[in-house]
Amino acid sequence: MLSIKNLQAKVEEKDIIKGLNLNIKPGEVHAIMGPNGAGKSTLGNVLSGREGYEVTGGSVEFLGKDLLDFEPEERAREGLFLAFQYPVEIPGVSNLEFLKASVDAVREHRGQDPLDSVSFLKLAREKCKAVNLDQNFLKRGVNEGFSGGEKKRNEIMQMMLLEPSLCILDETDSGLDIDALQVVADGVNSQRSVDRSFIVVTHYQRLLDYIVPDYVHVLANGRIVKSGGKELALELEEKGYSWIDEEVV
Amino acid sequence: MTEEINELIKNEYEAGFVTDVESETLPPGLNEDVIRFISSKKNEPEWLLEWRLKAFHVWKEMDEPTWAHVQYPEINFQDVSYYSAPKSMDDRPKSLDEVDPELLKTYEKLGIPLHEQAALAGVAVDVVFDSVSVVTTFREKLKEAGVIFMPISEAVHEHPDLVKKYLGSVVPQKDNYYAALNCAVFSDGSFVYIPKGVRCPMELSTYFRINEQSTGQFERTLIIAEEGSHVSYLEGCTAPMRDENQLHAAVVELVALDNAEIKYSTVQNWYPGDAEGKGGIYNFVTKRGVCHTNAKISWTQVETGSAVTWKYPSCILKGDNSVGEFYSVALTNNFQQADTGTKMIHLGKNTKSTIITKGISAGKSQNAYRGLVRMNPGAEGARNYTQCDSLLIGDKCGAHTFPYIESKHPSAVIEHEATTSKVSDDQLFLCQQRGIDVEKAVSMIVNGFCKEVFKELPMEFAVEAGKLLEVSLEGSVG
Amino acid sequence: MTEASTQTLDYASQALSLAQSVEGPEWLSGLRKDGQQSFEGHAWPTRKTEHWKYTNLSALNKQNYAQLVANDSVALTDSEAQQLYLIADLDAVQLVFVNGHFSETLSSEIDLDSVEVVRFSQADEDQRSVISDNLGQITLNEEHIFSALNAGQLDDGVLIRFLKNKKTETAIQVVHLTTAQSQSFSVNARLLVVSEAGSQGVVVESFVSDDASQTAIVNSITECRIDDNSKLFHYRLQLEQEDAIHIGGMHVQLNAGSQLESFHVGLGGKVKRVDVVVNHEGSGAHCDLKGVYLPKNSQHIDYHTCIEHKVPHCTTSEVFRGIIANQAKAVFNGRIHIHPDAQKTLAELNNRNLLLSNKAEINTKPELEIYADDVRCAHGATIAQLDDNAMNYMLSRGIGRQEAEVMMSFGFINELLNGLAHHPIQEKLRPILADLFGKDDSLTRHLL
Numbered sequence A: 001m002l003s004i005k006n007l008q009a010k011v012e013e014k015d016i017i018k019g020l021n022l023n024i025k026p027g028e029v030h031a032i033m034g035p036n037g038a039g040k041s042t043l044g045n046v047l048s049g050r051e052g053y054e055v056t057g058g059s060v061e062f063l064g065k066d067l068l069d070f071e072p073e074e075r076a077r078e079g080l081f082l083a084f085q086y087p088v089e090i091p092g093v094s095n096l097e098f099l100k101a102s103v104d105a106v107r108e109h110r111g112q113d114p115l116d117s118v119s120f121l122k123l124a125r126e127k128c129k130a131v132n133l134d135q136n137f138l139k140r141g142v143n144e145g146f147s148g149g150e151k152k153r154n155e156i157m158q159m160m161l162l163e164p165s166l167c168i169l170d171e172t173d174s175g176l177d178i179d180a181l182q183v184v185a186d187g188v189n190s191q192r193s194v195d196r197s198f199i200v201v202t203h204y205q206r207l208l209d210y211i212v213p214d215y216v217h218v219l220a221n222g223r224i225v226k227s228g229g230k231e232l233a234l235e236l237e238e239k240g241y242s243w244i245d246e247e248v249v
Numbered sequence B: 001m002t003e004e005i006n007e008l009i010k011n012e013y014e015a016g017f018v019t020d021v022e023s024e025t026l027p028p029g030l031n032e033d034v035i036r037f038i039s040s041k042k043n044e045p046e047w048l049l050e051w052r053l054k055a056f057h058v059w060k061e062m063d064e065p066t067w068a069h070v071q072y073p074e075i076n077f078q079d080v081s082y083y084s085a086p087k088s089m090d091d092r093p094k095s096l097d098e099v100d101p102e103l104l105k106t107y108e109k110l111g112i113p114l115h116e117q118a119a120l121a122g123v124a125v126d127v128v129f130d131s132v133s134v135v136t137t138f139r140e141k142l143k144e145a146g147v148i149f150m151p152i153s154e155a156v157h158e159h160p161d162l163v164k165k166y167l168g169s170v171v172p173q174k175d176n177y178y179a180a181l182n183c184a185v186f187s188d189g190s191f192v193y194i195p196k197g198v199r200c201p202m203e204l205s206t207y208f209r210i211n212e213q214s215t216g217q218f219e220r221t222l223i224i225a226e227e228g229s230h231v232s233y234l235e236g237c238t239a240p241m242r243d244e245n246q247l248h249a250a251v252v253e254l255v256a257l258d259n260a261e262i263k264y265s266t267v268q269n270w271y272p273g274d275a276e277g278k279g280g281i282y283n284f285v286t287k288r289g290v291c292h293t294n295a296k297i298s299w300t301q302v303e304t305g306s307a308v309t310w311k312y313p314s315c316i317l318k319g320d321n322s323v324g325e326f327y328s329v330a331l332t333n334n335f336q337q338a339d340t341g342t343k344m345i346h347l348g349k350n351t352k353s354t355i356i357t358k359g360i361s362a363g364k365s366q367n368a369y370r371g372l373v374r375m376n377p378g379a380e381g382a383r384n385y386t387q388c389d390s391l392l393i394g395d396k397c398g399a400h401t402f403p404y405i406e407s408k409h410p411s412a413v414i415e416h417e418a419t420t421s422k423v424s425d426d427q428l429f430l431c432q433q434r435g436i437d438v439e440k441a442v443s444m445i446v447n448g449f450c451k452e453v454f455k456e457l458p459m460e461f462a463v464e465a466g467k468l469l470e471v472s473l474e475g476s477v478g
Numbered sequence C: 001m002t003e004a005s006t007q008t009l010d011y012a013s014q015a016l017s018l019a020q021s022v023e024g025p026e027w028l029s030g031l032r033k034d035g036q037q038s039f040e041g042h043a044w045p046t047r048k049t050e051h052w053k054y055t056n057l058s059a060l061n062k063q064n065y066a067q068l069v070a071n072d073s074v075a076l077t078d079s080e081a082q083q084l085y086l087i088a089d090l091d092a093v094q095l096v097f098v099n100g101h102f103s104e105t106l107s108s109e110i111d112l113d114s115v116e117v118v119r120f121s122q123a124d125e126d127q128r129s130v131i132s133d134n135l136g137q138i139t140l141n142e143e144h145i146f147s148a149l150n151a152g153q154l155d156d157g158v159l160i161r162f163l164k165n166k167k168t169e170t171a172i173q174v175v176h177l178t179t180a181q182s183q184s185f186s187v188n189a190r191l192l193v194v195s196e197a198g199s200q201g202v203v204v205e206s207f208v209s210d211d212a213s214q215t216a217i218v219n220s221i222t223e224c225r226i227d228d229n230s231k232l233f234h235y236r237l238q239l240e241q242e243d244a245i246h247i248g249g250m251h252v253q254l255n256a257g258s259q260l261e262s263f264h265v266g267l268g269g270k271v272k273r274v275d276v277v278v279n280h281e282g283s284g285a286h287c288d289l290k291g292v293y294l295p296k297n298s299q300h301i302d303y304h305t306c307i308e309h310k311v312p313h314c315t316t317s318e319v320f321r322g323i324i325a326n327q328a329k330a331v332f333n334g335r336i337h338i339h340p341d342a343q344k345t346l347a348e349l350n351n352r353n354l355l356l357s358n359k360a361e362i363n364t365k366p367e368l369e370i371y372a373d374d375v376r377c378a379h380g381a382t383i384a385q386l387d388d389n390a391m392n393y394m395l396s397r398g399i400g401r402q403e404a405e406v407m408m409s410f411g412f413i414n415e416l417l418n419g420l421a422h423h424p425i426q427e428k429l430r431p432i433l434a435d436l437f438g439k440d441d442s443l444t445r446h447l448l
Helices: A040-048 A072-078 A095-109 A117-130 A148-162 A178-191 A206-210 A231-239 A242-248 B002-008 B032-041 B046-061 B101-109 B139-144 B152-158 B160-166 B177-185 B425-433 B438-454 B459-473 C011-020 C026-041 C078-085 C125-134 C145-152 C388-396 C401-417 C423-437
Strands: A002-011 A014-024 A029-033 A053-062 A080-083 A090-094 A166-170 A197-202 A215-220 A223-228 B023-025 B084-086 B123-129 B132-136 B148-151 B190-194 B203-209 B220-225 B230-238 B245-248 B251-256 B261-268 B280-291 B296-303 B308-311 B314-317 B323-332 B337-346 B352-361 B366-375 B383-392 B398-407 B413-422 C092-098 C115-119 C158-162 C171-178 C184-195 C200-209 C216-226 C231-238 C245-254 C259-267 C271-280 C286-294 C300-309 C315-324 C329-338 C346-355 C361-370 C376-384
Touching (some): A002 A040, A014 A040, A029 A040, A040 A053, A040 A080, A072 A080, A072 B425, A080 A148, A090 B425, A095 A117, A095 B438, A117 A148, A148 A178, A166 A178, A178 A206, A197 A206, A223 A231, B032 B046, B046 B177, B139 B148, B152 B160, B152 B190, B152 B220, B160 B220, B177 B251, B177 B280, B190 B230, B220 B230, B220 B261, B251 B261, B261 B280, B280 B296, B280 B323, B296 B308, B296 B337, B296 B459, B314 B323, B323 B366, B323 B459, B337 B352, B352 B366, B352 B398, B352 B438, B366 B383, B383 B438, B383 C361, B398 B413, B413 C361, B425 B438, B438 B459, C011 C026, C011 C145, C026 C125, C026 C145, C078 C171, C092 C115, C125 C184, C145 C184, C145 C216, C145 C245, C158 C171, C158 C200, C171 C184, C171 C216, C184 C231, C200 C216, C216 C259, C231 C271, C231 C423, C245 C259, C259 C271, C259 C300, C259 C423, C271 C286, C300 C315, C300 C346, C315 C329, C329 C376, C346 C361, C346 C401, C361 C376, C401 C423
Parallel strands (some): A029 A197, B123 B203, B190 B220, B203 B230, B245 B280, B261 B296, B280 B314, B308 B337, B314 B337, B337 B366, B352 B383, B366 B398, C092 C171, C158 C184, C171 C200, C184 C216, C216 C245, C231 C259, C245 C271, C300 C329, C315 C346
Antiparallel strands (some): A002 A014, A215 A223, B023 B084, B123 B132, B148 B190, B398 C361, B413 C376, C115 C158
8 A cells, every 4th residue: 555665854954754664555544653743643644745854865656656756735645644733724715616626526537527516415415423523513614713623524524525546644643532532433343445545644642542553663863762562552541752762773 | 836827827808809890980089079069969859968068168177186096198089089880870770670780790609699589688778889879678578667768869868757757867977087078979889768566577788788889888878767777778889809998988877766775786798808908998986876765786897907997886875764785896917907986875764785896806907996975974984894805816917996985874784895815826736735726626616706896797798797707717716 | 353363374383483483593594594495396285296195284274373382381290291191001201391392301311221212302423413413314395395394493302212222112202292272273293213233112192282282293214224133113103183173194114124103093183194214225125104184073184195116125115094983084005105116025905994984084095016026015995884784793692883883993993903012002092982872881891
């Protein structure tokens, strides 16, 4: 699915990712944990091709193609989905028209016919229900005036609609209370399948109680410094991150 | 990102062709003889000629206004031709069959079929080509409802009392420099009269086209809505692409008597000049309506054309409980300059006004909102709400807001808000991450930004406006 | 009546001839000449002058002006005078001018090692060069007719120089006291504040008068140069009474990383007009500008503010509120101008007004002029009466309507007072403002 080799990247002239390796097979869930400033969010932004994030070395292969060759929208159409930590508001553009434009673009890329408005609306309503969002959210501006939890649920709903191959969840648990976390996690879990992989980026172990990973990686100073099974997350929770530094040194 | 945006906003003006019709055009220049010529050409009664001449003398004493946030070389008013008409119009055609086929083709090309069977269902059109009205459709059908819809040059003869009573009653001759000029030389325009209690059975529409070179267009529109009546009126305009600047100085007067309602929508797409700022229309327009008791006037405008726009559709809220509205989208690109807004003059009790404007600046353009809200001493319980938003695309353009807010009544409430924003990289990235390309994303964001105004437009125009915006923005994004 | 006072003389020509007869330090004569020349080149403002659209200066024309009145015609005792401007509990030193004359007895001995305070006429060589280098550089004669006139009439002034990397806790208070005289006279006041890099200081400008019937016209121009990473707290308290005429300006240059916190209060007068111009000249500067205006009776007051964002990454927060009573008239013009290079600017302006009577009038004009795209700017202006819901709530709790009105009006202004960094100034202003809203103690007893 995804093969990252010796990836290096910088933001505003500062090296953030410094030789990162990661292999993800279809159906796997990888958690990436690490202290603040380790480069966790940068990884998601680099993979999705955000402007300002400059790749200075290494390679990324996604479904057999060189991911770094693609524009951001092409990466999305190829099946890479980033659930943002801070979803942006777009006043005046309704969620519904935004979603339709997005789904149409992805479907066209896959050689599928666009959905007619009626079936799209039906589908969108279904997904709304799945993440416990009121249908009125479809009519409102994109993320406009949404609470933190609503924005995150909106992200998961978009993920459900676009049916990507690889989902990157960037600190999706930040700012969520327990109930909202449960809804988001249920949404994610319902999307797990043999041909869909996940990268779950988080600072805290608690999200991993709900979305149980196959692998846990610790990212520190732009590199993966330790990998293990889901028990590694518990260890991190207990001991904090400082011991990692010591162990690595 | 800005570069990509700029790439996307390159302008293509689709209405820029010239129609080859034989015209009778006065040589450039303005004096009393020219005014007499125009008047006699239209067989006008003596009083109207006198009225024109009086306006001309007023105009000569006035100075061109300089307060607007626009810059253009001084206009030599002697270089403009004040009358041009297709020769075929010498004897006004009695029916569509007699209209020059070249003219009909012109309008078909612009998407305005004039044959009634082919026309947009439910829209009656008056077509003004340079200085004359070419044709007015559905006149018979409107007559049945008692609605008068005809060129103002005909109304002068057929309904002299109405014209005499209301012409200049809202925008007096000495109101401003361009209005005075219009009074002196106006050529044609539309006249609408809706009788008491009548709801006009169809949308009325006037389509203005400047075709001839070196010609100014000075049309005059007068709409009278009698007590309890209702009318929705649309106005569209285009001109060929020419390297010279052409002058357009129109006057629109609306009279909404007690309990009447007038909705006036404009899609202004005069030629804006090319990407280097060469050519384009100078659009100096005075539009004003007066509202009597419980009456309502609603202005909606989508301004994408003209090299320079100077335009403030206004409402005088004279009667108690009357309502004024102004919804505007003004888009400027390349070297366009717009100074546009509204005036809401609250005289009566419990009068209400709403102003929603969306200014979009791209390229090297300058886009200014200028508005006046005035609560006079009698405006007890009056309310105004104003929201002015600006969107900047690229870093070479300007967006400005100049609201004048005056209140002389303690119970009047005024709220004014203005914001400015850009099409942000974050917004574009979110769209891209969801698979939407930059051009589509910008168009979605701009359309979203304008939504509040578009929803005020009649259906046919809303679609046209959205498309127009897309075309005008082509090549502006990044 | 004397023969002269029966004529209507125009102020502009009087002012110019007064200027030409000024005797001041020789080293300032160049500035004076420039000012006079510039003033002559200006057209006298009328209603058609955009920046004077709502303020009529014809009241200035009806008088004969003397340059200065003699100092001995002051009917106040020293302690009566001090009562007018001293701010209890404020750590401050004063420079006091009475009818334009420096008062040795009322002014403090100033001996602080972090700041130099000196009159132009007493300046040493070094200070003179600071004055020459800066005076007239921050306010431009060609843009402001009354700055030109002020320069043209320049006889003296005050320099406050906060020294590099030093913090001055003691407020420097410059007081202009005018007293009622039998003849009209003009006062020319000039203040130059230089906050050197890394310094911090507090300046209070107080304008007070002894009596309702004033005969002075005060033209007071202040220039502030705020250097890198320094901070200036500035208060301009215009508390002159009823008939005062005051035209003035405060012009600021903000250099990189500097901060200005400026507060203005203006009671109305026959004609009052203050221009506040802040130029962001260095990245990372912040301007916090607040003001209240409270005209009553037939007074007129006009605040014109202009924030020039010339460089990137600067911020402005501006709030002005006004309450206009009786037949008074207020004008507020708040301009924010973002130059093409000023990317990443954050600027906000909020203006709120209450009209208390059928005859009161407000003209407000918040303006945005923006030439850079990556900026966040907003302005809002409201004109309203007191909130009905709040009024009903108060009434339902047994508070009388009149008292509720006073409480709410006062609260409207008090919100801004509460934000002031120097509490003694809040305490000084509260009773003055409370007094303005209701002479009856029972109505204002909760406010103090």
